[in-house]
Amino acid sequence: MKKLLPFLCCLFTICVHAQQKLNTFHVVDNKTQKPIPATSITIVRAKLSITTEKDGIFVIPGNLEKMRDSVILYAQNYELFKITLAQLNGMDTIRLSKITNNLVTARLNYKDDTLLNNYNRSEIAYYAGLNTETAQFDYLQLAQRFNVQKPGIRLKSVVVNKLSFNVVYSITDPDSQYDSTELEHTTYRVHIYDVNTLTGGPGKDLSDKIIEVKILDSKQSNFNLKKYNIIIPNKTFFVAIEWLRDYYNLGYVMVHDKKLKRNVQQLNYRPTIGISPITGKKLNIWGLDYKHNWKPYTYFMPFGTDLAIKAGIEY
Amino acid sequence: MVTRTSGSISFISFLAILFFPAISYAQDVYEGQVISKTTELAIPGVSVVLLKEKVGTQTNDQGYYNLTSPNKVPNDTLVFSSVGYQTFRQPVSDYQKRMFITLEPSNTQLNQVNVGDRKMKVLVLDKFSVADIKTVYSQGYVTKPFSQSAYAKLFEAPQEHVVLASVQLGRRDFAIARGNAYALTTSNKNTRFLIHILAVDPYTGAPGKVMFTKNITLKDNSQLVKIDLSEDKLVIPTTKFFVAVEWLRIPFNEVIKLDYAPKTVKIRKNGSRLTTDESKYSVLYQPFLVGFRQVKRAPAWVKIDDDIWQHYTDPYYDIALSATIHY
Numbered sequence: 001m002k003k004l005l006p007f008l009c010c011l012f013t014i015c016v017h018a019q020q021k022l023n024t025f026h027v028v029d030n031k032t033q034k035p036i037p038a039t040s041i042t043i044v045r046a047k048l049s050i051t052t053e054k055d056g057i058f059v060i061p062g063n064l065e066k067m068r069d070s071v072i073l074y075a076q077n078y079e080l081f082k083i084t085l086a087q088l089n090g091m092d093t094i095r096l097s098k099i100t101n102n103l104v105t106a107r108l109n110y111k112d113d114t115l116l117n118n119y120n121r122s123e124i125a126y127y128a129g130l131n132t133e134t135a136q137f138d139y140l141q142l143a144q145r146f147n148v149q150k151p152g153i154r155l156k157s158v159v160v161n162k163l164s165f166n167v168v169y170s171i172t173d174p175d176s177q178y179d180s181t182e183l184e185h186t187t188y189r190v191h192i193y194d195v196n197t198l199t200g201g202p203g204k205d206l207s208d209k210i211i212e213v214k215i216l217d218s219k220q221s222n223f224n225l226k227k228y229n230i231i232i233p234n235k236t237f238f239v240a241i242e243w244l245r246d247y248y249n250l251g252y253v254m255v256h257d258k259k260l261k262r263n264v265q266q267l268n269y270r271p272t273i274g275i276s277p278i279t280g281k282k283l284n285i286w287g288l289d290y291k292h293n294w295k296p297y298t299y300f301m302p303f304g305t306d307l308a309i310k311a312g313i314e315y
Numbered sequence: 316m317v318t319r320t321s322g323s324i325s326f327i328s329f330l331a332i333l334f335f336p337a338i339s340y341a342q343d344v345y346e347g348q349v350i351s352k353t354t355e356l357a358i359p360g361v362s363v364v365l366l367k368e369k370v371g372t373q374t375n376d377q378g379y380y381n382l383t384s385p386n387k388v389p390n391d392t393l394v395f396s397s398v399g400y401q402t403f404r405q406p407v408s409d410y411q412k413r414m415f416i417t418l419e420p421s422n423t424q425l426n427q428v429n430v431g432d433r434k435m436k437v438l439v440l441d442k443f444s445v446a447d448i449k450t451v452y453s454q455g456y457v458t459k460p461f462s463q464s465a466y467a468k469l470f471e472a473p474q475e476h477v478v479l480a481s482v483q484l485g486r487r488d489f490a491i492a493r494g495n496a497y498a499l500t501t502s503n504k505n506t507r508f509l510i511h512i513l514a515v516d517p518y519t520g521a522p523g524k525v526m527f528t529k530n531i532t533l534k535d536n537s538q539l540v541k542i543d544l545s546e547d548k549l550v551i552p553t554t555k556f557f558v559a560v561e562w563l564r565i566p567f568n569e570v571i572k573l574d575y576a577p578k579t580v581k582i583r584k585n586g587s588r589l590t591t592d593e594s595k596y597s598v599l600y601q602p603f604l605v606g607f608r609q610v611k612r613a614p615a616w617v618k619i620d621d622d623i624w625q626h627y628t629d630p631y632y633d634i635a636l637s638a639t640i641h642y
Contacts, residue, residue, distance in 0.1 A: 125503040127571060132598045133564045165499055165573045184594055251594035261620065263597070270594060272571070300566050
């Protein structure tokens with residue numbers, strides 16, 4: 001179950017009383033009625049977002065009738081669902097409809113391959129995904145654009161570099177207690193998008209399979225995507241990272257507040273994604289904001305034009 | 316605070332060696348600074364060559380070099396050569412990351428400069444040495460990632476109307492500063508900051524009117540930084556003046572540091588509890604200045620708000636910031 005309790009209480013200046021109503025919602029598949037795990041729930045004007053757990057349940061406290069905001073529900077392979085908080089009042093189940101994806105089938109004779117957006121990972125100096133004094137990180141996903149010479153190529157692998165520190169985990173067994181030094185634990189999802197020919201940004205999903213990184217953590221993750229058989233129908237495609245804003249990835253960042261003249265602690269979700277050390281001729285990073293609109297991600301411009309994401313293709 | 320067990324580190328190191336033989340990029344990239352043995356000033360234009368592999372580069376204005384070895388040759392030698400200096404050779408086996416190379420001048424150099432027909436004296440105020448900025452104290456290197464917006468140091472010249480020729484500062488990568496294998500900060504060689512020359516406020520003694528500002532951009536790991544002001548022809552009207560470093564809180568200067576707090580995540584199937592540290596980050600901004608032990612420390616101030624200066628005191632360390640004047 002996921003709660004938005006603390007944030008909404010602060011935002012709408014509603015005092016938290018023991019009697020306050022908790023509105024519980026179940027996100028399910030419209031046909032099967034089964035819970036949809038890892039659904040992104042975004043309160044748009046409040047700029048709050050969380051990811052549900054496997055049960056697809058989330059809770060919003062307070063009197064929804066009086067709230068002046070809207071919520072967007074997003075789950076991969078499902079249509080985007082938008083509704084006002086007032087309209088949610090009285091509901092307990094939200095049904096999402098699956099999208100029918102007409103995916104391109106693969107040719108059989110791919111002879112050559114190449115690696116796009118290659119870089120030296122030891123030179124990565126910048127990372128995206130943290131609130132800073134300069135700007136809040138208000139993005140649900142970041143996508144790296146790739147251009148290829150002809151359509152119909154197959155995406156065979158993706159490499160993602162992210163920030164990860166060695167930390168000490170205290171493990172308490174029934175009989176002993178010991179420390180283990182490991183890299184920070186993180187989970188996230190990878191999306192492959194076609195290009196939206198109108199905006200030039202990410203368009204529809206090119207895979208109906210969920211690609212979730214949840215294996216042993218590392219600073220560089222290398223995914224073999226051959227089994228997903230992802231064919232790029234145009235000459236442009238995007239590889240995106242979706243943040244799973246859940247308990248597992250929850251952390252904090254200290255940000256200097258100029259008005260308060262002190263550092264304040266803000267919520268932060270891992271991972272933070274590396275910025276390629278190679279500056280390109282144009283910006284190739286797009287961000288999905290809380291309104292679920294894709295727009296160019298310019299925070300590190302002019303030097304940060306690409307994410308530290310490589311793509312291996314076959315043609 | 317990080318604690319570690321030797322068993323865990325050994326096991327991880329073993330895995331790193333076994334599965335990632337090419338991971339030791341530090342041996343394939345050579346970088347450092349070349350300075351004069353007598354003056355400890357950076358030497359630009361020094362030729363740096365790997366003798367057997369036959370690849371080379373040159374030092375930049377800060378005497379900094381970065382040489383990549385694409386096809387490493389065993390028992391190779393780094394050769395440093397420049398007109399006016401004796402050539403220095405170093406086996407790569409002796410290389411240490413970001414070390415200083417000192418070259419012996421071929422001829423004796425006078426501590427004077429000619430300005431027009433007049434010989435002028437050269438004096439370095441609050442001079443610090445390479446040894447000062449490389450010293451490791453009991454608590455590690457002393458690196459000052461100031462959270463304030465600016466730091467200003469008071470200098471006193473022997474007379475009025477001196478020419479400010481340059482400013483030197485010691486700079487350190489915070490990740491290196493910790494001196495351990497598991498750095499808890501990212502590494503960013505880039506920085507952009509402002510240097511201000513300020514008068515002394517006659518009423519408070521704090522930094523006063525700004526006389527000069529220069530925007531400095533560095534894109535290397537040079538630790539001894541010289542900011543050349545000779546072309547700016549700065550004449551300081553008073554004996555006392557401030558040199559200030561102002562940090563720009565911009566993405567270009569970002570370094571991410573990890574602080575964390577414990578929490579309980581889950582109970583494992585075998586009944587054990589895994590307590591993970593909630594990652595708590597903070598964002599710092601380059602440049603990171605170096606502190607070194609100094610008995611007599613120059614008066615200094617820090618800017619805590621947009622316009623408010625506050626006296627800065629440190630019981631042991633002075634900041635490696637010096638000013639070279641001609642008079």
